[in-house]
Amino acid sequence: MATTSQWSGTEVISRLDRIPVWPYPVSVLWVIGIGYLLAFFDITNVGFGLPVIIKQFHISAAASAIPITASLLGYILGAYLNSTLADLRGRKVGIISATILFTVGSVATAVSFDWTWLVIWRFITGMGIGAEIAAISAYMSEMSPAPIRGRFTGWANVFAFSGFAVVPFVALALVPHFSWGWRGLFVVGALGGLTLFWSTHIAESPRWLLAHHREEEAQAVVRAAEQLAEKKLGHALPQPKILADETHVQQFPTSALFKPPYIGRLFLLLAIWIFIYLSDYAWLGLAPTFLVDKGYSLSNSIVFLLVTGIGYPVGALLAAWLGDQFERKYSIVTGVLVWVVGLIAVGTVPSPAVIYIAGFFLSAALTFFFPLLYALTAESFSTHARASGVALTDGVGHVGGALAPILALAAYGAFGASGFMMAFFYMAVTGLIGAILLPFGIAATRKSLEMVHQDSSQTASG
Numbered sequence: 242m243a244t245t246s247q248w249s250g251t252e253v254i255s256r257l258d259r260i261p262v263w264p265y266p267v268s269v270l271w272v273i274g275i276g277y278l279l280a281f282f283d284i285t286n287v288g289f290g291l292p293v294i295i296k297q298f299h300i301s302a303a304a305s306a307i308p309i310t311a312s313l314l315g316y317i318l319g320a321y322l323n324s325t326l327a328d329l330r331g332r333k334v335g336i337i338s339a340t341i342l343f344t345v346g347s348v349a350t351a352v353s354f355d356w357t358w359l360v361i362w363r364f365i366t367g368m369g370i371g372a373e374i375a376a377i378s379a380y381m382s383e384m385s386p387a388p389i390r391g392r393f394t395g396w397a398n399v400f401a402f403s404g405f406a407v408v409p410f411v412a413l414a415l416v417p418h419f420s421w422g423w424r425g426l427f428v429v430g431a432l433g434g435l436t437l438f439w440s441t442h443i444a445e446s447p448r449w450l451l452a453h454h455r456e457e458e459a460q461a462v463v464r465a466a467e468q469l470a471e472k473k474l475g476h477a478l479p480q481p482k483i484l485a486d487e488t489h490v491q492q493f494p495t496s497a498l499f500k501p502p503y504i505g506r507l508f509l510l511l512a513i514w515i516f517i518y519l520s521d522y523a524w525l526g527l528a529p530t531f532l533v534d535k536g537y538s539l540s541n542s543i544v545f546l547l548v549t550g551i552g553y554p555v556g557a558l559l560a561a562w563l564g565d566q567f568e569r570k571y572s573i574v575t576g577v578l579v580w581v582v583g584l585i586a587v588g589t590v591p592s593p594a595v596i597y598i599a600g601f602f603l604s605a606a607l608t609f610f611f612p613l614l615y616a617l618t619a620e621s622f623s624t625h626a627r628a629s630g631v632a633l634t635d636g637v638g639h640v641g642g643a644l645a646p647i648l649a650l651a652a653y654g655a656f657g658a659s660g661f662m663m664a665f666f667y668m669a670v671t672g673l674i675g676a677i678l679l680p681f682g683i684a685a686t687r688k689s690l691e692m693v694h695q696d697s698s699q700t701a702s703g
Contacts, residue, residue: 248456248460248463250451250456250459251483251691252481252483253447253451253456253459253460253463254447254448254451254463254689254691255481255482255483255689256463256467256478256481257386257447257463257466258386258387258388258481258689259386259478259479259481259482260386260466260467260470260478261386261388261389261470261474262389262470262473262474263385263389263393264386264466264467264469264470264473265384265443265444265466265469266469268439268442268443269384269443269444270393270396270397270400272436272439272440272442272443273336273377273380273381273397273400273443274396274397274399274400274401275400275433275435275436276336276340276373276377276433276436276440277373277374277377277397277398277400277401277404278400278401278403278404278407278433279343279404279429279430279431279432279433279436280339280340280343280369280370280373280374280401280404280433281370281401281402281403281404281405282404282405282407282408282429282430282433283343283346283347283366283369283370283404283427283430283433284312284370284404284405284525285404285405285408285525285526286408286411286412286426286427286429286430287308287309287312287363287526288309288525288526288527288528288529288530289408289409289412289416289423289426289529289543289546290412290416290422290423290426290427291305291308291529291530292416292529292530292533292539293416293420293422293423293539294308294359294423297420298355298356298359300356302530302534303650303654305530305646306526306527306646306647306650307360308359308360308363309363309522309526309527309643309646310643310644310646310647311360311361311363311364311367312363312364312366312367312370313367313518313522313639313640313642313643314364314367314639314643315346315363315364315365315366315367315368315370315371316367316368316370316371316636316639316642317371317636317637317639317640317643318368318371319339319342319367319368319369319370319371319372319636320368320371320372320374320375320631320632320635320636320637320639321629321632321633321636321637322368322372323335323338323339323342323368323371323372323375323376323628323632324372324375324376324379324494324628324629324631324632324636325494325495325628325629325632326338327375327376327379327628328494328625328626328627328628328629329494331445331446331449331453332376332379332380332383332445332446332449332628333440333441333443333445335372335375335376335379335380335628336373336376336377336380336440336443337437337440337441338372339369339370339372339373339375339376340369340373340433340434340436340437340440341369341434341437342365342366342368342369342372343366343368343369343370343372343373343430343433344369344431344433344434344437345365345369346362346363346364346365346366346367346368346369347366347427347428347430347431347433348427348428348431349362349365350362350363350366350427351424351425351426351427351428351431352424366430371632371635371636371639374615374631374635375628375631375632375635375636376628377397378394378615378616378618378619378628378631378635379446379619379627379628379631380446381393381394381397381616381619382394382616382619382620382627382690383446383447383448383449383619383624383627383690384444384446384447387687387688387689387690388565388687389565390564390565390616390620390687391560391564391565391569391613391616391686391687392561392562392564392565393561394560394564394612394613394615394616394619395557395558395560395561395562395564395612395613395616396561397612398557398560398561398608398611398612398615399554399557399558399560399561401557401612402553402554402556402557402607402608402611402612403553403554403557405525405550405553405604405607405608406550406551406553406554406604408426408550409543409544409546409547409550410547411425411426411429412426412543413540413543413544413547416539416543417539417540417543444462444465445458445462446624447459447460447462447463448624448690449624450462451624452624452625492625494625494626494628494629495626495629495633497623497625497626498622498626498629498630498633503621503622503623503626503630506621506622506630506682506683507622507630507633507634509678509681509682510617510618510621510634510635510638510682511633511634511637511638512678513614513634513638513675513678513679513682514614514618514634514635514637514638514639514641514675515638515640515641516641516671516672516674516675516678517577517614517638517641517671517672517675518638518639518640518641518642518645519641519642519644519645519648519668519671519672520580520584520645520668520669520671520672520675521580521607521642521645521668521672522639522641522642522643522645522646523645523646523648523649523664523667523668524584524603524668526645526646527646527649527650527664528542528546529542529543529546531653531661531664532545532591532596534653534661535591535661545593545596545597545600546600548597548600548601549596549597549600549601549603549604550604551601551604552600552601552602552603552604552605552606552607552608553604553605553607553608554608555604555605555608556576556604556605556606556607556608556609557608557609557612559605559609560608560609560610560611560612560613561612564612564613564616565686565687567686568684568686569613569616569617569620569685569686570617570679570680570682570683570684571679571680572609572610572613573610573613573614573617573676573679574676574679574680575610576606576607576609576610576613577606577610577672577673577675577676577679578673578676579602579605579606579609580602580603580606580607580610580672581669581672581673581676582599582602583599583600583602583603583606584599584603584665584666584668584669584672585665585666585669586598586599587599587600587603587665588661588662588663588664588665588666588668588669589662589665591661615631615635617682617683617685618630618631618634618635619631620683620685620690620693621634621682621683621685621693624690641671648667649664649667649668650664652664652666652667
């Protein structure tokens with residue numbers, strides 16, 4: 242076996258990518274997972290607090306979309322700025338700065354004394370959420386060995402989407418019963434700041450270290466990973482099959498994305514994310530409001546979403562289980578189609594039974610395809626600009642998320658008695674367009690990231 246000092250950059254990554262198990266301490270997954278959980282908690286908690294917030298601040302129902310839109314606009318800006326930082330200064334720096342942003346934003350939202358400040362602090366919270374998702378997507382993609390990249394991206398998202406599942410429980414305990422309940426909801430979201438005590442101790446991405454000529458540090462990370470993997474397996478790892486090295490360019494990350502082959506992937510993924518977010522953010526942000534206006538009480542609408550939220554961890558677990566079994570882009574298409582059918586069912590027959598059943602499948606489908614789409618997005622870009630690539634597709638794609646509640650409310654108001662159904666049909670159609678675009682994405686499942694990016698002839702259609 243070669244000594245550590247003799248490893249080339251090519252061998253460092255080849256050694257990492259032949260490991261068949263998670264080769265880092267479990268604490269890494271816990272730190273990433275808990276931070277991710279509370280970031281996702283902050284995505285949807287505002288939707289559960291809005292019915293009370295608009296009454297306390299004497300805001301019209303039409304204006305209820307503003308905090309959601311502000312958060313998503315913040316997501317776009319935060320994802321890009323922080324991802325540029327993560328590409329230039331490291332994945333750990335990106336994760337830590339993102340956590341600080343959404344923690345400060347959540348605390349300040351909880352103590353907002355008027356509508357304007359609440360909107361401002363939701364913008365800051367959104368910056369942190371977008372930054373966290375982009376940084377963690379890049380980190381998990383680069384840290385995970387190729388054979389299990391989808392699985393452990395999925396495991397990280399089991400935590401993330403459990404945040405969605407937890408929100409209705411906390412909301413039901415607080416919002417209907419206390420005038421300050423919505424404020425408590427945001428305080429819970431701020432608990433992600435506790436992960437800052439451990440975030441500094443996780444390993445830096447060896448791929449990022451190599452791209453920045455820190456070869457000895459990258460070798461040390463991979464050697465420690467090998468030792469832990471051999472301990473878990475109970476036997477020595479096989480000799481690595483040396484892969485092609487990734488060519489690292491020295492230029493501002495964003496500029497690299499606007500050159501072949503990445504420019505085609507960039508705009509395709511941006512379109513996919515826009516349409517997906519036009520669909521899912523309308524559901525995530527406005528489902529309680531729509532159900533209340535349909536005649537259900539606030540408590541009943543929260544109970545519907547609480548019970549159907551059981552699907553969130555189920556879908557994420559399925560993504561972790563199946564993430565590397567099939568080509569990712571086709572698994573994503575399957576999940577989005579289930580999502581579309583669920584939306585049509587709720588919009589057409591909004592009875593309690595249908596809401597429970599279809600809502601479960603909506604929750605499961607959402608958390609099945611999202612982790613895989615995050616993985617596919619991160620796989621589509623080179624190490625030099627991976628976090629920026631996620632930010633400019635998933636992050637800027639939140640233009641769709643920012644427009645989603647506005648367009649959904651417009652559909653709801655424009656069709657009178659059929660408004661509820663048409664709002665859900667709007668969500669279904671936009672999701673379907675995203676599914677139609679997905680097969681044109683790259684095929685990267687179980688491939689080394691370096692193999693994907695060495696094939697410069699590979700187009701966005703893969």
